[in-house]
Amino acid sequence: MTLAMGVPPLEPVRKWASVPEELSARVPAEQRGPGLDRDAVRLLVSRGTEVSHHSFGELPLLLRAGDLLVVNTSPTLAAAVDGRIGHARVVVHFSTRGDDGRWAVELRDPDGRGTTRARAGGPAGTEVRLPGGGRLVLEEAVSGRLWWARVRGGEVLGLLREHGRPIRYSYTERDQPLSVYQTVFALPSPDGSGSAEMPSAARPFTARLVAELVSRGVQFAPVTLHTGVASAEAHEPPYPERFSVPEASARLINAVKAGDGRVVAVGTTAVRAVESAAGADGLVHARAGWTDLVVTPERGVRVVDGLLTGLHEPKASHLLMLEAVAGRAAIGRGYEEALRRNYLWHEFGDVHLLLPQEGPHTEHCGRNCW
Numbered sequence: 001m002t003l004a005m006g007v008p009p010l011e012p013v014r015k016w017a018s019v020p021e022e023l024s025a026r027v028p029a030e031q032r033g034p035g036l037d038r039d040a041v042r043l044l045v046s047r048g049t050e051v052s053h054h055s056f057g058e059l060p061l062l063l064r065a066g067d068l069l070v071v072n073t074s075p076t077l078a079a080a081v082d083g084r085i086g087h088a089r090v091v092v093h094f095s096t097r098g099d100d101g102r103w104a105v106e107l108r109d110p111d112g113r114g115t116t117r118a119r120a121g122g123p124a125g126t127e128v129r130l131p132g133g134g135r136l137v138l139e140e141a142v143s144g145r146l147w148w149a150r151v152r153g154g155e156v157l158g159l160l161r162e163h164g165r166p167i168r169y170s171y172t173e174r175d176q177p178l179s180v181y182q183t184v185f186a187l188p189s190p191d192g193s194g195s196a197e198m199p200s201a202a203r204p205f206t207a208r209l210v211a212e213l214v215s216r217g218v219q220f221a222p223v224t225l226h227t228g229v230a231s232a233e234a235h236e237p238p239y240p241e242r243f244s245v246p247e248a249s250a251r252l253i254n255a256v257k258a259g260d261g262r263v264v265a266v267g268t269t270a271v272r273a274v275e276s277a278a279g280a281d282g283l284v285h286a287r288a289g290w291t292d293l294v295v296t297p298e299r300g301v302r303v304v305d306g307l308l309t310g311l312h313e314p315k316a317s318h319l320l321m322l323e324a325v326a327g328r329a330a331i332g333r334g335y336e337e338a339l340r341r342n343y344l345w346h347e348f349g350d351v352h353l354l355l356p357q358e359g360p361h362t363e364h365c366g367r368n369c370w
Contacts, residue, residue, distance in 0.1 A: 019313055023342060024171035025349035028180055029204070039204045042343055042350040044311075046326060046334040048357030053341065056204045056351060065217025066261035068253065070270045070304070071202055073222045075186040077194040078164030078178050079229070080116075083128040083136065091116045092128060092136060093167055094156060095146060095196045095228040096241060102139065102148045103156055104239075106229050115170040121145050130154065131163040142239065146229075157192040167197055167229065171346055181347075184210060185222065185266075193242065195227040200347035201267030201309045219256070221249040225273040225291075237317040238272070240292040245277035247286040253303065254284055262356065264306035268318050271295060271304055271325070278302045295321040297328070307354045311338055311345045326354040 029040040043054040045062060054062065063069075079094045085107075093106040107128070108116035121144060128136040134154030138147040151159070166181045183202040214220075225243040253274065256263055265271040276291035277284050282302040295301060297320060307325045312318045322331045334352060343350040 019171075019311075019345045021171070023339075023345050025344040025346050026171065026173040028176065028348045037206055039206050039209055041204050043353055044334060044338055044341075044343060044350065045353045045355065046330050047355050048327075049329050049333040050357065051334055051337045053337075057209065059209065059353070060212045060216050060218070062353065062355070063213065063216070063218050063262075063264070066219075066256065066259060067217075068219045068221055068256040068261055068263050069213070069308075070221045070223055070249070070253065070263060070265045070274050071185045072183075072199040072267055072269045072273065073185050073187040073224050074199055074226050074269070075188060075194040076166065076178065076181040076183075076198040077196060078160050078166055079196040080167045081130060081159060081164050083130050085126065085128055090119065090128060092130070093196060093229045094160060094164075096226065096239075097156070097193055098148065102150050104142050104146050104228065105136065105138075105149045106145050107138075107147075111170065113170065114175060115168055115172070117170075118145065121147055130159060132159065134159060146239070169346075172348070187222075189224070189226075193226050195225075195269075196229045197227050198347055199225070199227060199267050199269045201270075201351060203347065204351060205266075219252065219261075221252045222246070223249055223270055223273040223277075225269040227269055237294050237320075240290045241272070242289070243273040243276055243291050244288040245273055245284060245286055250277060250284040250286045257282065257303070262305040263303055264308060264353075264355070265304045266308045268307075268309055268321050271301070271307060271321060274303050275301055295324050297324045300324055305356055309352055309354070310347065311335070311343060311349060311352055313345070322354065330354065 030036050030038055039056045041056045043056045045052045045054060081092045083090050083092050089110050091108045091110055094103050096104040107119050109119045111117045122138060124138055126138040130136055132154055135152045136149050138149045140148040142148055166178055168175060181198040184205045184207055185202050223245045225241055228241055253263055272293055274284060275295055276293045277287040284303055301324050304325060
């Protein structure tokens with residue numbers, strides 16, 4: 001597939017090599033004080049370059065009857081497992097299950113603080129001893145950090161259930177139970193598959209908030225995209241991932257597009273799934289399989305009118321997708337405000353809602369008017 005590499009970061013965040021430490025959300029919102037729930041995060045709203053600040057609980061007031069939220073139902077796996085290469089300790093991140101039974105994995109070194117740091121991949125033939133007596137053998141490079149590997153003497157999903165834990169990065173404060181990494185939309189997959197990392201844009205939703213949205217006429221279209229491990233250091237574009245857009249969701253999306261509602265994707269994973277199922281005419285079809293689509297400003301979007309997403313690091317390839325949805329000026333202005341107002345980053349952090357610009361000219365400019 002063609003990957004969009006070497007694109008400069010957006011100007012307002014260019015001065016940051018990474019997210020300032022004080023802006024990293026270290027624990028989930030519900031653990032920051034008594035009486036708080038997952039929705040106790042802030043919501044930055046961008047309509048073009050117009051920015052406003054809200055609590056996430058105000059989302060039902062910011063959407064309108066007839067709008068449609070596209071949500072990812074992929075469950076999060078306990079995808080990190082301890083292992084050993086010889087006498088050296090390693091951590092295996094199980095990323096994506098292939099059609100041939102192999103898994104794309106990333107090997108990382110423990111950092112002594114309960115998290116991990118990058119490790120050089122390979123070579124082919126490297127063997128990792130796993131809990132329970134299984135062995136992981138690296139077979140073929142996927143990228144510089146990811147390898148296709150086969151587990152011998154055990155079954156991966158059983159290994160993850162018994163010995164796995166959620167993938168955790170150094171900006172978080174402590175290990176969390178797997179339930180913390182499941183969204184309200186997560187559904188068990190028939191084959192036990194799931195995401196190596198949480199589709200985190202949906203994390204602030206609660207059952208109460210979903211019920212309020214439905215009561216106000218907002219609809220939901222479920223899709224599935226099983227996310228692989230993020231490139232925490234390299235910020236590489238995503239590689240192929242499994243996805244599914246069911247027939248009922250495709251019909252609902254097309255009906256909303258044909259009417260007056262707005263199609264708002266919850267997370268970059270939902271964008272990738274639904275755009276992978278869209279034809280050149282913008283109609284969405286029921287599809288399932290692998291997608292290698294990378295949404296860039298040059299490619300643009302055919303389906304989504306808006307996006308609810310987390311805040312991404314300056315070098316993250318996801319910023320290209322945001323720019324494709326909302327335009328460079330809108331993203332630059334939003335991130336400038338997020339930095340100025342000390343919004344929190346990463347999977348437990350605050351969220352950003354990108355909506356089409358509204359104003360006297362809106363009725364003349366058609367859909368996706370920013």
